[in-house]
Amino acid sequence: MSRRVSRLRPRSVNTKWIGLAVLALPTLLISIDVFVLLLALPHLSAELGAGSTEQLWIMDIYGFMLAGFLITMGTLGDRIGRRRLLLIGATAFGLASVLAAFSTSPAMLIAARALLGVAGATIAPSTLALISNMFTDPRQRATAISVWLVCFMSGAVVGPLVGGLLLEHFWWGAVFLLGVPVMALLLALGPALLPEYRDTAAGRLDLASVALSLAAILPVIYGLKELAKDGLRAAPLLAIGLGLAFGLAFVRRQHLLPDPLLDLRLFAGRAFTASLGAMMSGTLLMGALMMFITQYFQLVGGLSPFVAGLWMLPAVAASGVAFLLSPIVARRVRPAYAIAGGMMVSIAGLLLISQAEGMVAVAAGFALINLGAGPMVVLGTDLVVGSAPPSKAGSAAALNETSGEFGFALGIAVLGSIGTAVYRAALPADAGEAVRESLAVAVATGLDPVRLEPARAAFTTGMHTVAGISAVLLLGVAVLTAVLLRQVDPLREKTPEQVA
Numbered sequence: 001m002s003r004r005v006s007r008l009r010p011r012s013v014n015t016k017w018i019g020l021a022v023l024a025l026p027t028l029l030i031s032i033d034v035f036v037l038l039l040a041l042p043h044l045s046a047e048l049g050a051g052s053t054e055q056l057w058i059m060d061i062y063g064f065m066l067a068g069f070l071i072t073m074g075t076l077g078d079r080i081g082r083r084r085l086l087l088i089g090a091t092a093f094g095l096a097s098v099l100a101a102f103s104t105s106p107a108m109l110i111a112a113r114a115l116l117g118v119a120g121a122t123i124a125p126s127t128l129a130l131i132s133n134m135f136t137d138p139r140q141r142a143t144a145i146s147v148w149l150v151c152f153m154s155g156a157v158v159g160p161l162v163g164g165l166l167l168e169h170f171w172w173g174a175v176f177l178l179g180v181p182v183m184a185l186l187l188a189l190g191p192a193l194l195p196e197y198r199d200t201a202a203g204r205l206d207l208a209s210v211a212l213s214l215a216a217i218l219p220v221i222y223g224l225k226e227l228a229k230d231g232l233r234a235a236p237l238l239a240i241g242l243g244l245a246f247g248l249a250f251v252r253r254q255h256l257l258p259d260p261l262l263d264l265r266l267f268a269g270r271a272f273t274a275s276l277g278a279m280m281s282g283t284l285l286m287g288a289l290m291m292f293i294t295q296y297f298q299l300v301g302g303l304s305p306f307v308a309g310l311w312m313l314p315a316v317a318a319s320g321v322a323f324l325l326s327p328i329v330a331r332r333v334r335p336a337y338a339i340a341g342g343m344m345v346s347i348a349g350l351l352l353i354s355q356a357e358g359m360v361a362v363a364a365g366f367a368l369i370n371l372g373a374g375p376m377v378v379l380g381t382d383l384v385v386g387s388a389p390p391s392k393a394g395s396a397a398a399l400n401e402t403s404g405e406f407g408f409a410l411g412i413a414v415l416g417s418i419g420t421a422v423y424r425a426a427l428p429a430d431a432g433e434a435v436r437e438s439l440a441v442a443v444a445t446g447l448d449p450v451r452l453e454p455a456r457a458a459f460t461t462g463m464h465t466v467a468g469i470s471a472v473l474l475l476g477v478a479v480l481t482a483v484l485l486r487q488v489d490p491l492r493e494k495t496p497e498q499v500a
Helices: 013-046 052-080 082-101 105-133 140-169 172-193 209-229 234-255 266-268 272-288 288-298 304-309 315-330 335-355 359-386 392-427 434-435 439-444 449-482
Strands: 005-007 197-199
Touching: 005 359, 005 434, 013 052, 013 082, 013 105, 013 140, 013 172, 013 288, 052 105, 052 197, 052 209, 052 392, 052 434, 082 105, 082 197, 082 209, 105 140, 105 197, 105 359, 105 392, 140 172, 140 304, 140 315, 140 359, 197 392, 209 234, 234 266, 234 439, 266 272, 266 288, 266 315, 266 392, 266 439, 272 288, 272 335, 272 359, 272 392, 272 449, 288 335, 288 359, 288 392, 304 315, 315 335, 315 359, 335 359, 335 449, 359 392, 359 449, 392 439, 392 449, 434 449
Parallel strands: none
Antiparallel strands: 005 197
């Protein structure tokens, strides 16, 4: 029996674009949550007494849980309805935000961030899958995705600025409450303006596959973090081996199930697989650097959270320009060359940061990184969701988000740990325990500025090292992407008959 997608079509073209505006609301929320936390990290670390390892978990756990549950939630949305899952996730995200805001210990905040990750996993694939179903013309879909991504970066503007003001006048937990009214607005408008889509022929959700997917992802991430922090030891190596074994079991189970949690046939398309790989690799190598840059502005440059947010605006503006121009460029240039060319611009930004000694150079390098990443994000996302059948839009969107979120979390875990290791190695032998723990802890203890200078220099060395490693590896990703996607044609407009 052939699959059918049950859907209520938008009443008009205008309704479709209004629906896109509604889908931007949860995108803004997730973006605000990420970028506000980057600014709030030094403050909450001092207030809650979070050490360097706890800081990494506060940052990482959201992305790990998001990556772990995205595939499950994408498939669940295909089954129960993508709009329904979006509204459920919006409610859960709002409640978890309140829990995070009033956390009283690092462990409580880590738990709240974990719940936010699970709730976020319901939101991300639903919004992108709905866009894929609402916009079937390739040019319109690419434009809609670019608008959706610009809204994400708009959250990056709102987050640092509003979050910075909140951190100036209120306690750090207030930044988590920014998303609550956004979610309330989505719950009010979503049922009236968003159409519903679901796969009427989908089978039951396989809970064993859900468990196997989590058992595959989380031990590997834990093992990588521990290896980067403390070197080769038996426990993290065992965790990685265990995760890989569960991953193999997961893949084998998907081959045997008539209705798998993850349809592996999606990976048969070269464009699908190459795009996912490029986005995960690019996000791993470029995304993790944001943590270093935001802390550099505050801990090395001595800026307030609000002023640090202002220094991020050039990078945010560069992303917005790149997102909007990428679909236009892709009408004349093959996506392979647009994506690879953009990566070369990002490499220039990474190299600039690897040598930067002041905030102007760091801000300029960050802007170049974001400008070059635009084609990869917009066109890669369009290739992923556009190549999947409508009944698998949720699964494809989930895989797309997994490649980005998992890459970002893994980048923070691996590259962040490398930066920490370089920081500690660059410190003088007589550095105190607080300085050796992290620069954030050293600043929070109120040490004399003269005693902080070696720690600030060591942090800058760590950032330089991470940027240089990322630049070299990203060059390989750019070449490989150009080769694997070279056969994909520029975006073509569908005829009315094709759209119908």
